[in-house]
Amino acid sequence: MLRLRESREVQIESAKLEILPTGPLRWGRDEYDNSFVIATFDDPARQLTISSEVVIRHNDASPLDFMVEDYAVNYPFRLERHTELALAPFLASPESPTDTEALRSWLQGFWNAGEPIQTYALLWRICTGINRTLSYQRREEPGVQSASETLSRRSGSCRDFARLFMDAARYLGVPARF
Numbered sequence: 001m002l003r004l005r006e007s008r009e010v011q012i013e014s015a016k017l018e019i020l021p022t023g024p025l026r027w028g029r030d031e032y033d034n035s036f037v038i039a040t041f042d043d044p045a046r047q048l049t050i051s052s053e054v055v056i057r058h059n060d061a062s063p064l065d066f067m068v069e070d071y072a073v074n075y076p077f078r079l080e081r082h083t084e085l086a087l088a089p090f091l092a093s094p095e096s097p098t099d100t101e102a103l104r105s106w107l108q109g110f111w112n113a114g115e116p117i118q119t120y121a122l123l124w125r126i127c128t129g130i131n132r133t134l135s136y137q138r139r140e141e142p143g144v145q146s147a148s149e150t151l152s153r154r155s156g157s158c159r160d161f162a163r164l165f166m167d168a169a170r171y172l173g174v175p176a177r178f
Helices: 081-086 097-107 119-133 147-153 158-171
Strands: 010-020 025-029 035-039 049-058
Touching: 097 147, 097 158, 119 158, 147 158
Parallel strands: none
Antiparallel strands: 010 049, 025 035
16 A cells, blocks of 8 residues: 555545656546556666655544444344445455365354354454464565465465455455455
């Protein structure tokens, strides 16, 4: 992420973007209101360096005080049709059958079908399960591990854990984005 999407809770106080080689930058917004930049270069280069520094102000004094639609308080739930259509990109299944099987097996430790549970409590179990059972490992390699890679290695970086949580939520039918 080069630029955080601002909201009521989070404002950007300062941002600095350096790209080498240099070239003109064109900023825009996508259909989800995310900022993006397009850099153009006149000549080929052997190396591309992108450095992004952002200072933010986080104003959310009560991060767990959020609204949940009545139908989604308890898991499992069924999204209302208009909501399901709007959130379809955030409900996409894992990319491979290996990920699907790894998630199915791993998630059995957090919830048994038929067990009454609030959606938040289930997501909290998954979050604390990641923290409790996997080891953080700083990774400089580009990209994000798949859910099955993170689970088989029993370790990952922040972005790998975020991907695992997102894929787990989506597997359960809970919309999530990276």
